[in-house]
Structures are given as structure tokens and as C-alpha cells.
Amino acid sequence: MSALVTYQLRGSIAVVTIDNPPVNAISQKVRAELDAAVTRLSEDTNAVAAVITGAGKVFIGGADISEFGKPPQAPFLTEVLTRLEDCPKPIVAAINGAALGGGLEVALATHGRVAVSSVSLGLPEVTLGVLPGAGGTQRLPRLIGTDAALDIITTGKPVKGDTALALGLMDEVSEQPDLLDAALRLAEKIAQAGAPQATGLRALPAQPANGFDSIRSKVKASAPGQVSALKAIDAVEAATKLGRTEGLAEERRLFLELMETPQRAALIHAFFSERKAAHQPDVAGLMPEPFTEIGVVGGGTMGAGIATAALSAGLTVTLIERDQAAADKAFETISGNLAGAVKRGKLSEEARQSILAEKLTTSTSYDALSTSDILIEAVFESMDVKKQVFAQLDAVAKPGATLATNTSYLDINEIAASTTRPQGVIGLHFFSPAHVMRLLEVVVAEKTSPAHTARAFALAKRLGKIGVRAGVCDGFIGNRILSHYKTATDHMVMDGASPYDIDAAVTALGFAMGPFQVSDLAGIDIGHAARQRRKPFRHALERSADYADRLFENGWLGRKTGRGFYIYDTNSQKGRINPDVLPLIEAERKAAGIKPRHFSMEEIQRRYMAAMINEAARVLTDGIAQRPSDIDVVFLSGYGFPRWRGGPMHFADSQGLAKVLDDIRSFASDDAHFWSVAPLLEELVANGQTFNDLNKASTKDTNS
Numbered sequence: 265m266s267a268l269v270t271y272q273l274r275g276s277i278a279v280v281t282i283d284n285p286p287v288n289a290i291s292q293k294v295r296a297e298l299d300a301a302v303t304r305l306s307e308d309t310n311a312v313a314a315v316i317t318g319a320g321k322v323f324i325g326g327a328d329i330s331e332f333g334k335p336p337q338a339p340f341l342t343e344v345l346t347r348l349e350d351c352p353k354p355i356v357a358a359i360n361g362a363a364l365g366g367g368l369e370v371a372l373a374t375h376g377r378v379a380v381s382s383v384s385l386g387l388p389e390v391t392l393g394v395l396p397g398a399g400g401t402q403r404l405p406r407l408i409g410t411d412a413a414l415d416i417i418t419t420g421k422p423v424k425g426d427t428a429l430a431l432g433l434m435d436e437v438s439e440q441p442d443l444l445d446a447a448l449r450l451a452e453k454i455a456q457a458g459a460p461q462a463t464g465l466r467a468l469p470a471q472p473a474n475g476f477d478s479i480r481s482k483v484k485a486s487a488p489g490q491v492s493a494l495k496a497i498d499a500v501e502a503a504t505k506l507g508r509t510e511g512l513a514e515e516r517r518l519f520l521e522l523m524e525t526p527q528r529a530a531l532i533h534a535f536f537s538e539r540k541a542a543h544q545p546d547v548a549g550l551m552p553e554p555f556t557e558i559g560v561v562g563g564g565t566m567g568a569g570i571a572t573a574a575l576s577a578g579l580t581v582t583l584i585e586r587d588q589a590a591a592d593k594a595f596e597t598i599s600g601n602l603a604g605a606v607k608r609g610k611l612s613e614e615a616r617q618s619i620l621a622e623k624l625t626t627s628t629s630y631d632a633l634s635t636s637d638i639l640i641e642a643v644f645e646s647m648d649v650k651k652q653v654f655a656q657l658d659a660v661a662k663p664g665a666t667l668a669t670n671t672s673y674l675d676i677n678e679i680a681a682s683t684t685r686p687q688g689v690i691g692l693h694f695f696s697p698a699h700v701m702r703l704l705e706v707v708v709a710e711k712t713s714p715a716h717t718a719r720a721f722a723l724a725k726r727l728g729k730i731g732v733r734a735g736v737c738d739g740f741i742g743n744r745i746l747s748h749y750k751t752a753t754d755h756m757v758m759d760g761a762s763p764y765d766i767d768a769a770v771t772a773l774g775f776a777m778g779p780f781q782v783s784d785l786a787g788i789d790i791g792h793a794a795r796q797r798r799k800p801f802r803h804a805l806e807r808s809a810d811y812a813d814r815l816f817e818n819g820w821l822g823r824k825t826g827r828g829f830y831i832y833d834t835n836s837q838k839g840r841i842n843p844d845v846l847p848l849i850e851a852e853r854k855a856a857g858i859k860p861r862h863f864s865m866e867e868i869q870r871r872y873m874a875a876m877i878n879e880a881a882r883v884l885t886d887g888i889a890q891r892p893s894d895i896d897v898v899f900l901s902g903y904g905f906p907r908w909r910g911g912p913m914h915f916a917d918s919q920g921l922a923k924v925l926d927d928i929r930s931f932a933s934d935d936a937h938f939w940s941v942a943p944l945l946e947e948l949v950a951n952g953q954t955f956n957d958l959n960k961a962s963t964k965d966t967n968s
């Protein structure tokens with residue numbers, strides 16, 4: 265096997281290059297070769313210093329995550345980096361691209377750092393269920409102070425080169441192609457000044473300004489249930505009390521402890537699942553037709569959000585509305601969305617002005633869409649309306665344009681059949697707010713061509729979204745499964761559970777919100793409309809549970825009317841219980857002749873999860889999702905599923921599928937129709953298999 269770390273002299277300075285595509289991850293072989301390069305530098309009489317850099321676009325993307333969960337193999341990165349830091353000749357990092365996790369830890373162990381201003385520098389380990397385990401928690405506080413270090417370590421969020429310079433994390437910022445020369449100059453300068461300074465041997469860093477406990481409380485509130493960030497704080501606290509050797513040993517101990525947790529396995533599963541979602545066997549190798557212009561039909565919340573996402577990604581947008589007033593309103597909404605990005609520091613005000621002036625056109629005529637490459641419809645959810653829109657799009661769109669619908673449940677095959685170009689019709693199901701939510705269901709209809717599918721995935725990537733392929737059915741992947749477990753909650757309410765107990769049980773699992781908080785946010789009218797739509801198709805054995813319609817009839821539509829299952833006082837996002845809801849539910853139970861019973865928190869959680877998993881198994885059998893990990897990605901990125909539980913399929917595997925099957929069979933004793941077991945689940949249990957076995961069979965190992 266060829267070398268993954270090369271060593272070449274440039275005058276009296278060695279250039280050490282990590283070359284392990286695609287992201288220069290630090291595998292066991294890279295660790296061994298880096299270690300050897302440091303030894304060679306110490307012994308090389310022709311070299312006075314070295315520069316470490318990465319080949320390609322990334323500096324180092326971190327430790328090789330695919331090795332996690334396997335027995336650790338020497339040399340360990342933490343030891344390699346101590347030897348690097350103690351090298352008598354200075355070593356400077358020339359950070360040509362992202363330096364993340366172990367990648368930044370390599371840079372922290374060097375004696376000087378030069379970076380390109382656009383690079384991302386960060387320690388995302390806590391988002392993978394571990395902590396920086398190669399000195400990051402010990403060296404970063406010594407370099408930039410405990411408060412700034414804690415912020416980077418506990419959030420896992422990267423900073424850019426300029427910010428890193430201001431923090432003292434970088435010594436210099438230099439743009440390509442001068443980066444390497446700047447690093448060589450810095451290496452020479454440090455060599456001339458005498459023995460290099462080891463960051464790990466600097467004085468103990470100070471305590472954080474408000475103490476460690478205040479940081480712990482903040483972390484507990486922002487990521488409830490997640491353990492990695494709390495352990496990372498413990499490691500940083502050790503840095504403020506212990507010298508380098510003891511501090512690194514404590515960091516390693518905590519790192520190895522986290523390595524063994526189910527949360528680590530779940531978070532690594534989430535990482536690889538997100539990447540695997542983009543792997544589409546039937547479009548592999550296809551170069552999608554380029555696109556620069558996006559057409560959007562409809563400027564409501566969704567259309568304006570889609571336009572904002574496209575504009576933020578540097579694309580040109582033409583948005584059409586039915587009249588000038590609506591077009592102007594859409595322009596204002598988009599302008600406001602972009603102002604939000606300015607507020608969050610993601611965009612400059614100057615850039616916002618130039619986007620609005622140069623990249624966005626609003627119009628009332630379909631003709632304005634004749635040059636668009638991808639046209640996305642976001643109008644009212646009605647088949648007749650959508651068909652009319654698609655007839656118009658078919659008439660004006662240029663040949664080869666992709667025609668997409670943002671429907672969340674309508675039959676895209678039927679929409680496609682109403683055009684003369686069904687091969688170009690696809691579903692792009694964005695989630696609201698479309699410029700914020702990362703999930704994009706790419707709904708591939710019967711006649712959609714691979715070329716248009718490839719283009720839709722390229723669009724998802726360009727927008728910074730995770731595209732997940734779905735097939736056509738009522739609700740696609742996410743909403744179909746949601747509708748099923750929501751029905752399970754409705755049955756529990758009718759049988760005696762209170763919506764508030766259900767929300768508490770679900771948030772206790774780590775979900776961002778409970779189902780009734782979600783109803784209030786989405787609007788109780790949305791659920792009402794869905795029930796009305798499905799009523800004619802109800803199975804004779806299906807239980808009715810329409811109590812939420814009573815809220816709808818009272819005009820309690822949730823947050824938008826200030827009252828739903830909860831009451832939202834002025835300026836309060838967090839609602840308080842609406843005392844009129846329980847009597848109303850009680851009346852419904854009475855009318856249905858139901859004697860309410862008690863539901864424990866555990867039973868609520870088991871029913872909720874079992875309904876989700878059972879329907880997800882059917883979604884797989886029906887070919888609506890390609891692989892279990894895609895369902896996990898949908899729930900993690902679109903439905904507030906706690907990331908550290910890995911998604912519903914990973915959760916099912918971690919509980920044991922036999923246990924889930926037992927639960928479903930026992931719940932079937934009071935409603936055999938609703939709780940009929942998905943055949944796939946029975947089959948997996950009979951064969952002693954897991955959902956992850958199906959992931960492995962679908963593509964390469966997820967390494968979880």
C-alpha cells in the first residue's frame with residue numbers, strides 16, 4: 265500500500281503531507297506514518313523544522329470514524345501528538361481546508377498554525393458521542409482560554425479562520441496559493457528563535473468566568489439526555505487542575521468510557537446514515553445537468569422558504585404569484601428570512617441587499633419561468649390546483665427542465681401523468697421552515713428519469729440539505745409514519761391518557777416536542793384537514809378518535825390563534841395547559857362509551873415507539889424507503905427524533921426487535937386491526953436479524 269503520509273524537504277524544512285482521501289482521516293496507518301515522520305524529522309540533520317498539511321481540499325477530517333467501536337490499535341493519536349509536541353524542531357500546521365476533531369488536535373499540538381480564512385476549524389466529537397480524545401480538551405483551553413474552549417468543545421460547532429485568528433487559535437491567516445510559503449516562513453522563524461514552545465506545557469488555564477456548573481446547566485438544557493458534552497466539560501475541568509500527563513490520561517479515560525456508550529453507537533450510526541442517504545445505485549456515475557435558475561410557484565410560507573434556501577445557496581430565483589400584491593408579500597417574506605440570516609451572522613447586510621436586487625425576481629406570469637432549470641411548485645394542497653399548475657409549467661418550461669412538486673401527500677404519479685414530460689416530474693418535499701430544516705424528501709415517481717433524480721439530489725446538496733429518497737404513497741416516508749403513531753396517541757387519549765402526559769412521556773425520551781405540542785405548532789386545522797381527507801377511506805375496523813376536531817370547531821387552532829392544546833400568552837413560546845381541553849376529551853370518551861384507564865409513562869413510550877417502528881417496517885416492505893437508515897435520517901433531520909438515539913430503526917435494534925414484536929402483539933389484544941404486525945418485523949425476528957443487517961445488505965457497512 266502506498267504511503268498515506270509523505271515527507272519531502274523544501275530547503276531545510278520538511279513538508280509532511282497527509283494524503284488519505286477523501287478527507288485525510290487519521291486511520292491507524294496514518295497515525296503510524298505520522299509518528300514515523302516526527303521521528304524522521306528529529307533525526308534528519310538536513311531539516312530544521314517541518315510543516316504539516318493535507319492533500320486535496322481538507323486538512324484532516326478527524327480520526328477515522330469507521331474504526332470506532334473496534335478494538336483501539338496503537339499507536340494512539342494522543343501519544344503520537346505528545347511526541348509531535350515534544351519534537352525539538354518546530355512543526356507548523358498549514359491548514360488548507362477543514363481541520364476537525366483529531367485534525368484540529370494535530371494542529372493544536374504543533375508549534376504554529378496558518379490557515380486559509382474560509383476553513384472550518386472545530387472539535388465536533390461531542391456530536392459523535394465522544395470527546396476530543398487526542399489532547400483537544402487539554403491544549404485548547406491553554407491556547408485560547410477556558411470559556412472560548414468550552415464553547416467550541418461543548419457545541420461541536422466549527423469556527424472560520426478569521427474567528428480562529430481573533431481567538432488566538434491561529435497565528436496567521438493566509439490565502440491560497442501562498443499558504444504553504446507562509447507556513448514555511450513561520451516554521452523558519454520559530455526555528456531561529458530557539459526551542460519550540462509546547463502548548464500542553466503552558467500554565468494551567470483559569471476556571472471559566474461563571475464556573476463549570478453554569479456551563480453544565482446550559483449544556484443539559486440545550487441537549488437533554490446527551491452525555492458526551494458533560495464528560496467533555498469534566499475533561500476541560502481536569503485541564504484546569506492537572507499537568508499535561510495527568511490531564512491527557514484523564515481525557516483518555518473519559519474518551520474510552522464514552523466509546524462504550526450506546527449514545528456513541530447511535531450518533532456514529534446517524535453520521536454514516538446521513539452520508540449513505542445520498543448513495544443512489546441507479547443514478548451512481550450520472551453527471552446531473554447543471555442548474556443555476558430556480559423557479560418557484562407560490563410565495564406563501566413554504567414557497568418563500570424554498571426561495572430563501574435557493575438564494576442563500578447562490579442560485580437565481582424567479583417566484584411567481586397570482587397577483588402583484590401576493591408577489592410583493594412574498595418578496596417581503598424572503599427579505600425578512602434573509603434578514604434573519606444577517607441577524608444570526610450567516611450573511612452580511614450588503615450580501616442580502618445584493619441578493620434581493622440581483623438574484624430574486626417576482627412576477628405574476630408563468631412566462632417568467634421559461635428559463636428556469638428546476639421549477640418547484642408550492643401551492644395549495646389540492647390535486648385539481650396542482651394539475652392546473654403543472655399544465656402551465658409544462659407549457660412554459662424549457663426542454664429538460666425539472667418540474668417538482670412540494671406536495672406532502674398527493675399522488676405524484678397522477679400529477680406527472682397530467683404533463684407531456686412525466687420523466688421530468690419529481691417530488692421535492694421540503695419541511696417548514698424550508699430555509700432552516702435540513703430534510704428534503706426526494707420523491708421519485710414511477711416515470712421520473714434517473715437524470716432528474718440525480719439532479720434533485722444535487723440540488724439537495726447545493727442547498728445544504730440531506731436528500732432522502734422516498735417512493736410515492738400518502739405521506740411518503742415521514743408523514744406516513746407520523747400519521748400512524750399519531751393515531752396510536754389518539755387511541756391512548758380516548759382510552760384515558762391525557763395529551764399532557766403523552767407530551768411529557770415523549771419529551772422524556774429526548775424528543776424536541778411531544779405530539780400535541782407539534783399539533784399546536786403545525787396548526788390544529790392541518791390535522792383536521794387530514795382527517796377529513798381520509799374519512800372516506802377509513803377501514804370498517806378503524807377506531808374513530810376525532811376529539812381534536814372539537815378544538816378545531818372552537819377555533820382553537822394552536823399557536824396561530826394563541827390557544828390549542830396549550831394556551832400561549834403574549835410573547836410566550838412555551839404554552840401552558842389549556843384547562844378546557846380535558847373536559848372536552850372526557851365528553852368524547854363518554855359519548856363513545858369508554859371507561860378511561862391509567863397509562864404509565866413507560867406504556868405511553870412503548871406504544872408510541874412500537875407504532876412508529878411497525879409502520880416504518882411496512883414503509884420498507886412497500887419500497888417507500890430504500891433502507892432502514894434512510895428512515896432514521898428522515899426522523900432525525902425532520903421530526904425532532906433525539907439524535908443520540910439514532911432514529912427509530914436504530915432504536916428498535918437497540919431495544920431488541922423481539923421485544924418490540926412482543927409489545928405489538930400484546931397491544932393487539934385491545935385493537936387487532938391497528939396493531940397488526942408488519943410481516944417484515946416478524947421475518948427479522950424469526951431470522952434473528954436486525955434492521956441494521958438490512959442496511960449492511962443495501963450498501964456498505966454503517967460501522968455502527
Ligand code: 3H9
Nearest residue numbers: 287289325326327328329330364365366388396397398539
Ligand atoms: C475524532 O476526531 C476523535 C478525535 O478526538 C481522536 C480521538 C483519539 N472518518 O461528509 P462528506 C467519509 S472524531 C471516516 O460527504 P464533505 C464520509 O463517510 C472525528 N470517514 O464530505 C464520506 O464517505 P462516503 C471528528 C469519514 O466534503 C466521505 O468521507 N471529525 C470521516 O461534504 C466524504 O464525506 C468529524 O466529525 C471521518 N472522520 O465534508 C468530521 N469524515 O463517500 C466528520 C468523512 O463513503 N467529517 N468521512 O459516503 C465531516 O464533517 C466532513 O466529512 C468534512 C468534509 C467537512 C470533513
